[in-house]
Amino acid sequence: xxxxxxxxxxxxxxxxxxxxxxxxxxxxxxxxxxxxxxxxxxxxxxxxxxxxxxxxxxxxxxxxxxxxxxxxxxxxxxxxxxxxxxxxxxxxxxxxxxxxxxxxxxxxxxxxxxxxxxxxxxxxxxxxxxxxxxxxx
Numbered sequence: 394x395x396x397x398x399x400x401x402x403x404x405x406x407x408x409x410x411x412x413x414x415x416x417x418x419x420x421x422x423x424x425x426x427x428x429x430x431x432x433x434x435x436x437x438x439x440x441x442x443x444x445x446x447x448x449x450x451x452x453x454x455x456x457x458x459x460x461x462x463x464x465x466x467x468x469x470x471x472x473x474x475x476x477x478x479x480x481x482x483x484x485x486x487x488x489x490x491x492x493x494x495x496x497x498x499x500x501x502x503x504x505x506x507x508x509x510x511x512x513x514x515x516x517x518x519x520x521x522x523x524x525x526x527x528x529x530x
Contacts, residue, residue, distance in 0.1 A: 422505030493520035
């Protein structure tokens with residue numbers, strides 16, 4: 394009986410849209426910008442003073458998403474022995490990533506209909522392009 398109950402519980406649909414554990418990747422660029430604007434304000438001011446609890450939460454989720462993206466992409470490139478789609482500077486962190494993403498989304502508002510994870514790739518590729526290695530004579 395316990396096994397049957399467990400299987401039935403697994404089959405129930407879960408509403409992840411309202412969940413704080415919902416994935417940001419499938420969100421739109423509009424939603425990503427709404428999360429990352431407060432994060433950029435924290436970076437620029439050095440504080441979250443004057444922000445609402447919702448803005449602080451949005452900023453935290455933006456920092457976490459960008460940081461996870463950076464580390465996940467680096468790990469994937471290393472594991473698969475493939476080139477990265479962008480070439481971040483030494484010591485690259487979520488702080489630089491947030492700034493690049495917000496700048497990209499503000500500059501190209503027509504791109505905000507796309508999914509967040511694709512927009513982070515595009516923003517990083519634009520801000521940190523890989524330069525081809527010089528060809529030796």
